[in-house]
Every structure is written in C-alpha cells, then in structure tokens.
Amino acid sequence: MGCSDNARRSSAEAGADTSGDAAHDLRWARDVKDSVRCAGALLVLLLLIDWASGRLALWRGVLWLALALLLFLVLYPARVSAGDGWLVSRRLLRERRVRTELLVSVRRLDGVSQRLLLRDALGGRVEIDPEVLVRNPWLWYRLDEGARKSAADGLLLCGETALRVYLPTRRP
Structure with a gap:
C-alpha cells in the first residue's frame, strides 16, 4: 500500500473514511x-x-x-458533516450538532421544502435537507449507525419510521 492506493480512491470513498473520519456533503x-x-x-x-x-x-x-x-x-447551503456518533449542519453564522447515538426524535417537516429534524437527548437539534442524505451515502451510513444504536438503547422513541423513509436498507 503506497501513495498510489490513496490516489485511486473514488470520490464516494473520499467523502468518508471507514476508520472513523468524518463524512461530508460532496456536493x-x-x-x-x-x-x-x-x-x-x-x-x-x-x-x-x-x-x-x-x-x-x-x-x-x-x-x-x-x-x-x-x-x-x-x-447559501448548509454544510452537513457526520462522524462516529455525531452529525453537524453548518451555516454562515451558526453550527448545529446532534449526537446520533443519543437521538430521541426524528421528524419529517413538510413545507416548501422537506426537512428532516433530528433531536438528541442533550438538547441538540439539527434540521437538514433529506436530499443531502440521498446524494451522500456515507452521510447516510454515519446517521444510520448512530440511529440504530439509539433505537437499540431505547432512546429513539419518536420517528424511527420517518428516518427509515430516507435511509437505505443496504450500507455503502
């Protein structure tokens, strides 16, 4: 394994490293x-x-x-990033963060544009465009990992179905 192996990684793999690095919105x-x-x-x-x-x-x-x-x-679009147990949405003046392994609520907000509202047990709140998840499988994967852990721990009581609408059943 040398430097040439890193150069051959596809753009989808560049969005996240499976060793624990963050996944970013590639678009x-x-x-x-x-x-x-x-x-x-x-x-x-x-x-x-x-x-x-x-x-x-x-x-x-x-x-x-x-x-x-x-x-x-x-x-100006929000920059969405996700890592091991967290998801962040950054705008020009503020940053919102949730702990995905501590999710308590996931809601789909309808309106002019659909939004996905994520809340965690620590009071964190993030509103993201579901299209960002559709375009970035590594963001999906990171969110899915945390949501599954939260559901397994009994924390995610509201909205597991809303989350499954956007998350794929297979992993990237």
Whole structure:
C-alpha cells in the first residue's frame, strides 16, 4: 500500500473514511458556486436593465448589490458533516450538532421544502435537507449507525419510521 492506493480512491470513498473520519456533503462546494452564480446573474441583469434604461446611478447599483447579496445569503447551503456518533449542519453564522447515538426524535417537516429534524437527548437539534442524505451515502451510513444504536438503547422513541423513509436498507 503506497501513495498510489490513496490516489485511486473514488470520490464516494473520499467523502468518508471507514476508520472513523468524518463524512461530508460532496456536493456542497458546487451548491455554493450555484448560489454565487444566481446572485451574480441577478446583479448583472439588474445593472443591465438600469443601464439600458439610462437610470443607472451609484445608489441604485449599491441597492442591486445588496439585493444580490441577500439572495446569496438565502441560497447559501448548509454544510452537513457526520462522524462516529455525531452529525453537524453548518451555516454562515451558526453550527448545529446532534449526537446520533443519543437521538430521541426524528421528524419529517413538510413545507416548501422537506426537512428532516433530528433531536438528541442533550438538547441538540439539527434540521437538514433529506436530499443531502440521498446524494451522500456515507452521510447516510454515519446517521444510520448512530440511529440504530439509539433505537437499540431505547432512546429513539419518536420517528424511527420517518428516518427509515430516507435511509437505505443496504450500507455503502
């Protein structure tokens, strides 16, 4: 086993190492770039419309820049990571963490976008997009490990069914 073995690992294996390292959302960087592109496209479009109408002024440009920045902040994705017994969701200004082996509740929240709400016995609360779990089997695996332990210990009393809707029956 040498350095060439590490270079041959697939991108799915790069998301998590089975020796205990954390698994990360592999598509997060692309989602951030998409957020920047959307905000940039809005800014360029608004500036072009103002320029074409002859009403472009510094204060209007600053207003359009603030609007594009607000769109970026709304679209900025949470970075989800999971390890041995924990799951973290990081946003721009805050981080939420739960201990997956101490889960007491898992709920599916319906609305404009579906969310999965995880609560642990220590008061930790994380809300994540289930699509992140679908796209990242190693995150699934880490969450499933902790949830199974929590259910076996009798802690996960509410929502084991909701969790099984998103988690696969086979492991990566």
